Amino acid sequence: MKFLLVFDFDHTIVDENSDTWIVKCAPENKLPNGLRNSYQPGHWTEYMGRVFVYLGDNGVKEDEMKRTMTTIPFTAGMVDLLGFIGKNKELFDCIIVSDSNTVFIDWILKAADLHKVFDEVFTNPAAFSSTGYLTVQNFHAHHCAKCPKNLCKRKVLEEFLDKQLERGVRYTQIVYIGDGGNDLCPVMILKKDDIAMPRQGYTLEKKISRLAQDFSPVECSVLVWSSATEIMSYLKVLIKE
Secondary structure: OOEEEEEOOEOOOEOOOHHHHHHHHOHHHOOOHHHHOOOOOOOHHHHHHHHHHHHHHOOOOHHHHHHHHOOOOEOOOHHHHHHHHHHOOOOEEEEEEEEEEHHHHHHHHHHOOOHHHOOEEEEEOEEEOOOOOEEEOOOOOOOOOOOOOOOOHHHHHHHHHHHHHHOOOOOOEEEEEEOOHHHHHHHOOOOOOOEEEEEOOOHHHHHHHHHHHOOOOOOOEEOOEOOHHHHHHHHHHHHHO
């Protein structure tokens, strides 16, 4: 018996968007209008690249960014939930699929000593250049019309499951925990024994309930959460069954 837990990061593990949290490092804690308005739908990673150039141009260094990022709050109950998963790793494989970046997620999880809970993190690769600027790249290329150009979470999940099957790992149940519109695509491939856990009041919940109203509901079960304590309660029942 092995369960796969798939987590989004922003507004799921942490209670904010890590990419907008970094703006606290900018002069006067804000971006110039021209830069803010340069975002084009589906091209968030390129936009963040420009934000990082702006921060670098204004002398914002790696240590200041790290200090700022490690003050981001976790979602209610999340630290306890991840602690619980960490104590039951023989039952749970745990991955993150996120539109954030490797540097931010690494900083935040390590500062809270939670990085060992996760087997793999799939997110946009980021690194500091020789001149001290943070750079970010698209995670992959894909052909999904529904997803932003840098990341289709369904493709990530499918490839991960295929790789696990090759290793002889088959999951009793997949539990998908997320909040955003880009979490719908992977939820659509979940089977009836799986469960989607959309965060209450966020885009994913709204999109799932809209599908149900249109009589084309998702195949998996749906359990809405507002605190990670509710997710932990569900997992405790799951491992007792």
